[in-house]
Amino acid sequence: xxxxxxDSKEVQNSSFFAQLYEKSLDAIVIIDDxxxxxxxxxxxTDLFRYELNDVKGKNINHxxxxxxxxQESEEMTQIAAHSKIIRKDSRRKCKDGKVIWVSIMGxxxxxxxxxxxxxxIYNDVTKLVEVREKSEEASRMKTALLANMSHEFRxxxxxxLGFSDILREEIDNTExxxxxxxxxxxxxxxxxxxxxxxxxxxxxSADFKPSSMCINVSSVISSLSESFHKLSGFKNLSYxxxxxxxxxxxxxxxEILKQIISNVFDNAVKYTHKGGIGVKVWAEDNNCFVSxxxxxxxxxxxxxxxxxxxxxQVSEGISRTYEGAGLGLTLSKKMVELMNGSMDVDSELGRxxxxxxxxPMVDKSKLDKTFIERNRLIIKEEDLSNTKSNLLxxxxxxxxxxxxxxxxxxNFNVDDVSxxxxxxxIIAKKKYSLIMMDINLGLGMNGIxxxxxxxxxxxxxxxxxxxxxxxxxxxxxxxILMNGFDGYISKPFTKEALMETLSAALIKxxxx
Numbered sequence: 001x002x003x004x005x006x007d008s009k010e011v012q013n014s015s016f017f018a019q020l021y022e023k024s025l026d027a028i029v030i031i032d033d034x035x036x037x038x039x040x041x042x043x044x045t046d047l048f049r050y051e052l053n054d055v056k057g058k059n060i061n062h063x064x065x066x067x068x069x070x071q072e073s074e075e076m077t078q079i080a081a082h083s084k085i086i087r088k089d090s091r092r093k094c095k096d097g098k099v100i101w102v103s104i105m106g107x108x109x110x111x112x113x114x115x116x117x118x119x120x121i122y123n124d125v126t127k128l129v130e131v132r133e134k135s136e137e138a139s140r141m142k143t144a145l146l147a148n149m150s151h152e153f154r155x156x157x158x159x160x161l162g163f164s165d166i167l168r169e170e171i172d173n174t175e176x177x178x179x180x181x182x183x184x185x186x187x188x189x190x191x192x193x194x195x196x197x198x199x200x201x202x203x204x205s206a207d208f209k210p211s212s213m214c215i216n217v218s219s220v221i222s223s224l225s226e227s228f229h230k231l232s233g234f235k236n237l238s239y240x241x242x243x244x245x246x247x248x249x250x251x252x253x254x255e256i257l258k259q260i261i262s263n264v265f266d267n268a269v270k271y272t273h274k275g276g277i278g279v280k281v282w283a284e285d286n287n288c289f290v291s292x293x294x295x296x297x298x299x300x301x302x303x304x305x306x307x308x309x310x311x312x313q314v315s316e317g318i319s320r321t322y323e324g325a326g327l328g329l330t331l332s333k334k335m336v337e338l339m340n341g342s343m344d345v346d347s348e349l350g351r352x353x354x355x356x357x358x359x360p361m362v363d364k365s366k367l368d369k370t371f372i373e374r375n376r377l378i379i380k381e382e383d384l385s386n387t388k389s390n391l392l393x394x395x396x397x398x399x400x401x402x403x404x405x406x407x408x409x410x411n412f413n414v415d416d417v418s419x420x421x422x423x424x425x426i427i428a429k430k431k432y433s434l435i436m437m438d439i440n441l442g443l444g445m446n447g448i449x450x451x452x453x454x455x456x457x458x459x460x461x462x463x464x465x466x467x468x469x470x471x472x473x474x475x476x477x478x479x480i481l482m483n484g485f486d487g488y489i490s491k492p493f494t495k496e497a498l499m500e501t502l503s504a505a506l507i508k509x510x511x512x
Contacts, residue, residue, distance in 0.1 A: 027122040035059050035077060047124055049095035064092045080106030080118045089125060101129040151440055151470035153194050155397055158492035160187045162403040165494060211478045214362055217248040217288045218281050220257055231269050238276030248281060248288035249362040255477055256335050263332045264292045264355045272296035288361050293354040299347040388413055389433035394423045396441050407495040420450030427457055434502060439469040448483045455484060464505040
């Protein structure tokens with residue numbers, strides 16, 4: 001169909017154009033096979049301020065497309081011209097120079113099996129885009145604030161908990177020892193509350209996405225067993241672990257799974273005063289189940305409806321008898337659902353409770369045999385007690401320097417520096433077997449940048465570098481490990497946890 005056919009009275013007077021051009025609220029333009037304007041409607045003029053006579057017979061791109069989007073627009077036109085519908089949000093400019101955001105839909109026009117042009121529809125979405133951009137900016141600011149708050153809370157708490165731990169071992173005076181224990185337990189309570197609030201805020205932010213890796217849930221739960229046994233022992237409760245299936249493979253975020261199970265277990269310990277707690281892992285109907293059963297106070301049917309809500313507990317108000325912010329179960333359920341799982345509770349008041357989580361399992365027949373064997377393996381911690389290797393600590397907080405050096409005194413010859421530049425300078429003069437690296441080092445290079453520079457130094461491409469940081473929100477560990485670190489430990493930490501992390505990093509490096 002040529003230009004004369006387009007201009008024919010029969011076409012112009014058809015009901016098609018009467019409906020489309022005169023009544024449509026969307027801006028519409030018809031372009032021929034040479035990319036020249038044939039027709040526009042009133043909404044097009046209202047939006048872009050161009051009359052039909054301004055653009056008719058001319059390339060539409062020269063009028064409404066910004067220079068930096070010219071190639072993109074031409075490609076879109078070509079795609080639509082070849083019988084493919086396109087949809088895209090992009091910027092366009094008006095006659096007065098104003099740039100707006102529009103939602104574009106392009107459709108091919110076919111007459112008698114011949115492609116004759118493109119039918120383009122523009123809808124102004126500027127306000128929607130502005131709202132979205134403001135929302136995204138607010139989300140980014142919230143994420144940055146949470147990360148900074150996490151770091152600022154954890155760094156001083158590391159010193160409070162760490163030094164109080166040391167004093168508990170060294171003080172003989174009964175009265176002073178009681179005070180130190182109160183300081184330590186109060187600091188842990190404060191830290192747990194802050195962690196829960198920060199974690200909830202992070203879960204609700206737009207950028208939170210758990211990682212997804214194939215892990216053996218049975219192995220993960222087994223790795224938590226020792227700490228669960230200790231927690232139960234503090235209240236003279238029995239503890240049992242029943243792993244019915246030792247190969248429950250699921251695509252999950254391992255650290256989040258640990259947090260979920262730990263939250264539920266901590267809750268069971270809190271509300272159980274006699275008897276015990278049991279953890280069970282089993283597979284059923286292509287799902288992996290983990291249950292935690294206690295002999296505690298139980299939950300009434302009425303309260304079962306609210307315990308997963310934020311800041312809710314079985315005991316509330318001025319008569320509440322249990323500590324905590326009431327966020328543990330809220331966080332756990334949200335995290336379970338983010339990983340495509342489910343969580344429920346079965347309980348009666350005065351007769352204990354069973355919390356059960358489940359996740360879809362991976363078909364084991366599709367997994368590599370080497371992967372399965374590797375995930376069966378239990379690596380024993382390397383004994384560092386007789387080791388006196390050189391270790392470099394890169395940490396800008398003086399208090400944490402003193403604490404970490406005190407923890408490592410028996411096992412390493414420790415040197416410390418306060419900046420990435422100083423670390424690179426000292427490494428050039430002395431050989432180290434292990435490096436501990438804070439991430440936030442103040443002015444200058446951060447810990448990740450410093451680690452990347454160290455890897456370039458001859459002899460340090462495979463030396464283990466362990467991150468020690470206050471950045472401990474969900475996803476932080478994975479981001480840091482992906483940037484070349486061999487281990488990660490978040491502040492605050494115990495001496496035992498630190499030694500386990502360093503040992504694991506050394507083992508991993510030696511195996512590689």
